[in-house]
Amino acid sequence: DSGVTQTPKHLITATGQRVTLRCSPRSGDLSVYWYQQSLDQGLQFLIQYYNGEERAKGNILERFSAQQFPDLHSELNLSSLELGDSALYFCASSGPGGEQFFGPGTRLTVL
Amino acid sequence: SQELEQSPQSLIVQEGKNLTINCTSSKTLYGLYWYKQKYGEGLIFLMMLQKGGEEKSHEKITAKLDEKKQQSSLHITASQPSHAGIYLCGADKGRGSTLGRLYFGRGTQLTVWP
Numbered sequence: 001d002s003g004v005t006q007t008p009k010h011l012i013t014a015t016g017q018r019v020t021l022r023c024s025p026r027s028g029d030l031s032v033y034w035y036q037q038s039l040d041q042g043l044q045f046l047i048q049y050y051n052g053e054e055r056a057k058g059n060i061l062e063r064f065s066a067q068q069f070p071d072l073h074s075e076l077n078l079s080s081l082e083l084g085d086s087a088l089y090f091c092a093s094s095g096p097g098g099e100q101f102f103g104p105g106t107r108l109t110v111l
Numbered sequence: 112s113q114e115l116e117q118s119p120q121s122l123i124v125q126e127g128k129n130l131t132i133n134c135t136s137s138k139t140l141y142g143l144y145w146y147k148q149k150y151g152e153g154l155i156f157l158m159m160l161q162k163g164g165e166e167k168s169h170e171k172i173t174a175k176l177d178e179k180k181q182q183s184s185l186h187i188t189a190s191q192p193s194h195a196g197i198y199l200c201g202a203d204k205g206r207g208s209t210l211g212r213l214y215f216g217r218g219t220q221l222t223v224w225p
Contacts, residue, residue, distance in 0.1 A: 002153065002155070002156070031211060033211065033212075033213075035213075042215060042216075042217050042218070043199065043201075043215040044214075044215075045212050045213055045214060048211060048212060055211075056211070056212045058212060088151070090153065090154065092154075094211060097159075098142065098159065098211065099144075099156055099159050100144065100156070100201075100211065100213065101156050102146070102153045102154040102155075102156070103153055104152060104153040105151075105152070105153050107151070
């Protein structure tokens with residue numbers, strides 16, 4: 001158990017819909033990262049937050065957005081969903097040492 | 112763009128055998144991470160290497176980062192079925208503001224048969 005929690009574990013929705021994925025980092029970690037894993041693209045960095053502020057952006061679509069709240073939990077919002085958005089979405093957190101610990105992931109299926 | 116090449120793509124070994132997985136980059140690696148993943152599950156942190164020539168071990172797994180910081184190897188001694196899974200190497204995009212933004216190789220699928 002990495003200490004990073006993600007909900008829900010599975011999500012099935014239809015094209016055009018909007019979903020929210022939630023992540024709670026390890027206790028004391030200020031940085032939260034979101035990654036997407038698919039068979040096509042492998043594991044790709046989406047976005048990073050540090051203590052509530054956006055720190056870095058990767059291959060994140062404009063239809064996707066994220067935020068980190070004062071209690072440090074983070075949410076990833078995916079809108080206007082397409083079939084190609086079906087993937088595993090991971091959240092990771094890190095502390096001062098830099099090691100990133102991953103959550104169990106949310107499997108998103110868009111039908 | 113920066114890429115990480117992992118080899119081999121898949122590996123099938125008999126229990127008790129030693130094995131090595133490699134991760135190679137064309138550019139300097141500022142932080143190299145090794146993770147293990149069971150299919151469809153989360154990534155389990157194994158080790159992080161930062162300095163050229165650094166070597167770390169945990170139980171029967173040893174990871175090294177070469178002096179030039181462009182290649183890392185993961186070595187498993189006396190493999191067990193519990194070692195089976197997908198091994199992923201990841202690296203920092205760079206220093207400073209991009210620190211922590213990891214890019215990953217495509218993984219090595221390890222099967223250990225009894």
